[in-house]
Amino acid sequence: MRGESEPPMSFHRILFAAFSFLVLDAAAxxxxxxxxxxxxxxxxxxxxxxxxxxxxxxAFPVLAGQNARYIYLExxxxxxxxxxxxxxxxxxxxxxxxxxxxxxxxxxxQKQTPTGFVADAAKVAAGRKKSDEVxxxxxxxxxxxxxxxxxxVTGQHYEYIKKxxxxxxxxxxxxxxxxxxxxxxxxxxxxxxxxxxxxxxLN
Amino acid sequence: xxxxxxxxxxxxxxxxxxxxVGTAQGQEVSGAATTVAKPMSxxxxxxxxxxxxxxxxxxxxxxxxxxxxxxxxYYPGAQINAANVGKLKPxxxxxxxxxxxxxxxxxxINGVMFLTTSFNHVYAIYAVTGEEFWHxxxxxxxxxxxxxxxxxxxxxxxxGTLFMGTLDAKLVALExxxxxVLWETQIADxxxxxxxTMAPVVVDGKVLIGTxxxxxxxxGFVKAFDAKDGKLLWTFYSIPEKGHExxxxxNDATGRDMHRDIAAEKAAFAKDSSFYQTLGGGxxxxxxxxxxxxxxxxxxxxxxxxxxxxxxxGDNLYTNSMVAIDLDKGTYKWHSQYIAHxxxxxxxxxxxxxxxxKDKSGKMxxxxxHGGKTGHVYIHERxxxxxxxxxxxxxxxxxxxxxxxxTGARMLPGAxxxxxxxxxxxxxxxxxxxxxxxxxxxxxHVEEAPYPGGSKLWLGxxxxxIPGEEQSGRLVAVNLDTGKVAWSHKTPQPLxxxxxxxxxxIVFNGEANGWFKAFDAKTGKELWKYNCGAGxxxxxxxxxxxxxxxxxxxxxxxxxxxxxRGNSVFVFALN
Numbered sequence: 029m030r031g032e033s034e035p036p037m038s039f040h041r042i043l044f045a046a047f048s049f050l051v052l053d054a055a056a057x058x059x060x061x062x063x064x065x066x067x068x069x070x071x072x073x074x075x076x077x078x079x080x081x082x083x084x085x086x087a088f089p090v091l092a093g094q095n096a097r098y099i100y101l102e103x104x105x106x107x108x109x110x111x112x113x114x115x116x117x118x119x120x121x122x123x124x125x126x127x128x129x130x131x132x133x134x135x136x137x138q139k140q141t142p143t144g145f146v147a148d149a150a151k152v153a154a155g156r157k158k159s160d161e162v163x164x165x166x167x168x169x170x171x172x173x174x175x176x177x178x179x180x181v182t183g184q185h186y187e188y189i190k191k192x193x194x195x196x197x198x199x200x201x202x203x204x205x206x207x208x209x210x211x212x213x214x215x216x217x218x219x220x221x222x223x224x225x226x227x228x229x230l231n
Numbered sequence: 232x233x234x235x236x237x238x239x240x241x242x243x244x245x246x247x248x249x250x251x252v253g254t255a256q257g258q259e260v261s262g263a264a265t266t267v268a269k270p271m272s273x274x275x276x277x278x279x280x281x282x283x284x285x286x287x288x289x290x291x292x293x294x295x296x297x298x299x300x301x302x303x304x305y306y307p308g309a310q311i312n313a314a315n316v317g318k319l320k321p322x323x324x325x326x327x328x329x330x331x332x333x334x335x336x337x338x339x340i341n342g343v344m345f346l347t348t349s350f351n352h353v354y355a356i357y358a359v360t361g362e363e364f365w366h367x368x369x370x371x372x373x374x375x376x377x378x379x380x381x382x383x384x385x386x387x388x389x390x391g392t393l394f395m396g397t398l399d400a401k402l403v404a405l406e407x408x409x410x411x412v413l414w415e416t417q418i419a420d421x422x423x424x425x426x427x428t429m430a431p432v433v434v435d436g437k438v439l440i441g442t443x444x445x446x447x448x449x450x451g452f453v454k455a456f457d458a459k460d461g462k463l464l465w466t467f468y469s470i471p472e473k474g475h476e477x478x479x480x481x482n483d484a485t486g487r488d489m490h491r492d493i494a495a496e497k498a499a500f501a502k503d504s505s506f507y508q509t510l511g512g513g514x515x516x517x518x519x520x521x522x523x524x525x526x527x528x529x530x531x532x533x534x535x536x537x538x539x540x541x542x543x544x545g546d547n548l549y550t551n552s553m554v555a556i557d558l559d560k561g562t563y564k565w566h567s568q569y570i571a572h573x574x575x576x577x578x579x580x581x582x583x584x585x586x587x588x589k590d591k592s593g594k595m596x597x598x599x600x601h602g603g604k605t606g607h608v609y610i611h612e613r614x615x616x617x618x619x620x621x622x623x624x625x626x627x628x629x630x631x632x633x634x635x636x637x638t639g640a641r642m643l644p645g646a647x648x649x650x651x652x653x654x655x656x657x658x659x660x661x662x663x664x665x666x667x668x669x670x671x672x673x674x675x676h677v678e679e680a681p682y683p684g685g686s687k688l689w690l691g692x693x694x695x696x697i698p699g700e701e702q703s704g705r706l707v708a709v710n711l712d713t714g715k716v717a718w719s720h721k722t723p724q725p726l727x728x729x730x731x732x733x734x735x736x737i738v739f740n741g742e743a744n745g746w747f748k749a750f751d752a753k754t755g756k757e758l759w760k761y762n763c764g765a766g767x768x769x770x771x772x773x774x775x776x777x778x779x780x781x782x783x784x785x786x787x788x789x790x791x792x793x794x795x796r797g798n799s800v801f802v803f804a805l806n
Contacts, residue, residue, distance in 0.1 A: 206680025
């Protein structure tokens with residue numbers, strides 16, 4: 029509640045506030061609203077992953093538009109300890125199956141917005157070549173839109189992609205049934221850099 | 232279970248298999264409206280136990296997915312025969328609302344046909360004109376896990392009730408007259424990789440059904456449910472809790488060395504033998520039932536993970552085996568394993584057929600036979616499981632049993648077979664069994680992979696087709712008494728779907744390019760063909776209405792070999 033002593037808003041401030049609200053609202057509602065049963069859970073998620081799952085930090089993956097199946101399985105893996113992350117572990121631990129499915133459904137239906145990543149053209153070209161060579165599109169599909177349990181990676185944060193590839197390579201992340209650890213094992217640091225540039229630059 | 236979609240076999244099997252896995256959301260068809268709702272035929276009668284037992288001699292009805300409890304797929308009528316099949320014409324085409332892979336074997340009772348589609352729709356139609364009586368759409372749960380297409384292979388029937396297994400691992404009982412749900416029961420947890428695509432079998436008031444999931448680390452089983460209310464009566468696990476290490480077999484059933492490192496396996500087993508819960512062994516095709524001896528016969532599929540064997544030392548019993556169990560109690564009788572500790576996904580799938588064949592001394596005896604992905608037909612003594620003989624290889628075999636490597640080792644047959652799930656048919660007069668085979672050269676790759684937690688594809692490697700190497704199919708007739716190949720018909724694409732043989736000495740078989748063909752059962756001569764416009768990858772059935780014989784087959788294409796999709800059942804008759 030606003031204090032009595034606070035001066036009334038100027039017209040400009042009101043306009044600005046209204047505009048900001050509209051912008052924020054648009055971002056938050058980039059798709060259908062969440063099921064009322066998980067409203068508070070969504071609030072927890074978006075604190076890091078951004079409104080509607082459009083994260084603004086490379087430390088947190090974009091969830092907007094991600095495949096529901098993938099989101100559900102990752103939440104399940106965090107909950108059951110097959111994937112580990114100090115922030116995610118305690119958040120996923122109390123979730124029920126119904127909540128995980130509802131969260132997956134919600135974020136999968138939000139519209140992904142560009143991260144604003146500025147790519148290095150030479151690295152993008154090298155990344156595209158590497159992607160074709162190691163058959164990324166066989167699972168992730170062309171343009172990295174993913175399918176079912178295979179995640180959408182197109183336009184994901186550069187830092188996040190780079191970290192995941194490095195984690196698969198070093199077997200710090202092993203909840204992939206062996207597919208990504210196998211491919212990542214063949215990648216050099218330069219390959220990882222180029223792939224991250226290429227994929228983050230996709231829209 | 233083994234199955235790889237062609238898109239995936241083209242490069243990485245892992246990939247394409249994965250796209251068949253999904254939540255139920257967004258998978259469905261749109262515009263699944265019903266064309267007509269004609270009042271149900273008054274001729275629809277309850278199916279008695281006696282009718283089910285005598286189905287092999289009944290040319291009017293087709294009341295088991297494979298024709299009878301013996302799974303012979305031998306139709307006893309001969310109105311359509313080798314002399315007149317050339318005049319066969321379409322009588323009608325029934326279009327479903329689901330444009331996706333069709334593997335259904337329709338059931339026909341007094342002119343009423345029950346057919347299923349992908350995503351568990353069921354239609355009841357008039358088997359003379361294709362007019363629709365009712366259409367049932369299963370309300371799918373939020374989680375489904377299946378590797379190789381949202382398939383369904385048909386219903387079972389007893390009394391006035393139809394029984395169907397679903398992708399979300401339920402058993403559903405429907406009133407045959409109306410399509411109304413009478414009961415449904417959860418067979419297993421789809422979140423752990425269980426799903427149902429097989430047609431169940433009903434016998435003595437028990438519905439018998441197994442499970443898919445060999446690519447997801449399930450523990451396979453056959454379960455019996457009470458046909459009245461869906462109550463679980465017994466469970467036989469195809470992976471025993473104790474003893475799954477078996478006898479540490481060095482050779483396969485044909486006597487070839489499988490190149491196992493038994494010492495290393497034994498050492499690993501001593502450290503950990505607790506993996507039976509995720510060892511696979513799906514049972515995903517309809518069992519055969521011998522009512523004389525009250526025995527159920529089936530084959531169990533591959534161990535999980537498919538290609539990475541180090542994590543599951545031992546013979547992995549009863550994977551890749553024919554198994555006989557007691558009908559009343561579900562207790563073990565015998566097993567006979569084809570490939571111990573399989574690391575090629577060359578599992579046993581095609582349904583067991585009960586028939587007779589000469590034993591080694593030339594005496595005609597009761598046998599149980601299986602067409603393997605290895606490309607052999609295996610003929611077992613029915614009472615003991617002893618292998619009497621195995622047939623000549625029906626498809627090329629090369630480099631067996633080379634072990635999978637990181638970079639890939641080439642071996643034939645490829646991981647789909649040989650004979651995949653496609654049911655064989657027999658002609659007892661001609662002493663032959665007919666098998667639909669694939670020929671897909673592949674390389675086998677192994678990758679270390681711990682259990683990923685269920686409902687995530689867990690191959691532990693990949694099988695890849697080899698660019699530039701021709702793929703094809705072979706429809707092969709094998710003599711039951713000698714194991715010799717009697718004739719073979721090469722097709723331009725691998726064969727998946729299954730065979731129908733009839734007393735008219737014809738064999739019917741479909742192809743991925745839309746051709747549905749009839750062959751002389753004795754010689755293999757092509758007698759007739761019709762192009763259905765979509766892959767014919769389902770087993771045909773035959774029946775009579777008002778004294779006229781019909782042949783019905785689904786043309787819906789196939790997910791596994793990526794055959795062109797369709798949505799129709801074609802029904803043929805003589806004018």
